[in-house]
Amino acid sequence: MKTRRIFCILLAGLAPFLGAGAKKPKVILSVTGEVPQSNGETFTLPVTFANAKRRGFVGRIPVINARDVDFIFPFESPDGTMGCAFYLDYHGKGLLDAYTVQNRGKSMIFSMNGRQVTDLVVDKRIPDGIFVVPAGLTAEEIAKLRSSFKLKAATTSENPTGTEPAPKLEATDRFATPTPPAPYRPPSGSFTPQAPTFPSQPNSSLDPLPAP
Numbered sequence: 001m002k003t004r005r006i007f008c009i010l011l012a013g014l015a016p017f018l019g020a021g022a023k024k025p026k027v028i029l030s031v032t033g034e035v036p037q038s039n040g041e042t043f044t045l046p047v048t049f050a051n052a053k054r055r056g057f058v059g060r061i062p063v064i065n066a067r068d069v070d071f072i073f074p075f076e077s078p079d080g081t082m083g084c085a086f087y088l089d090y091h092g093k094g095l096l097d098a099y100t101v102q103n104r105g106k107s108m109i110f111s112m113n114g115r116q117v118t119d120l121v122v123d124k125r126i127p128d129g130i131f132v133v134p135a136g137l138t139a140e141e142i143a144k145l146r147s148s149f150k151l152k153a154a155t156t157s158e159n160p161t162g163t164e165p166a167p168k169l170e171a172t173d174r175f176a177t178p179t180p181p182a183p184y185r186p187p188s189g190s191f192t193p194q195a196p197t198f199p200s201q202p203n204s205s206l207d208p209l210p211a212p
Contacts, residue, residue: 028084082142
């Protein structure tokens, strides 16, 4: 009886540590990368890139998922929606760095709980492990993110420990958001091309060519 009692006390003390290892994210995050159709149906999914208004394919295996996220940094976007910066762990940081190095000019799709939030074009290397979704998230989605991940606070001279809530962050140009080309409009006013003028007489300062 005494042995069972000691075992139960030990199990109760270890419960928080055992549960920590089995903890799963409360949200499903997926960052998938654009791939060629030639990779085959087994490894690709057909998608529509919303910003660029075109169809393409992404890999079935995400480049980044919720398990790669350490902290989040929500902010308001100028279009009235919400954005969020995702601070990745060492594993996610390496994956994002490798993908942005090898896939310049291709698109990445960010999805949350099965909803395609936005797609972004890789226009430069991202070695610091910060994946930024500039816009497209709802207030409800941000609330779910806040309940699932730790908030990243800013470290400033007034807040050296980074314990205060992070300030608002404007959308960044970390990724190039594809937009349709603007229609061409001719410049205002009139323009009359001028014909070139040539001297009527040769330059007298030059010596004449000798006769053949």
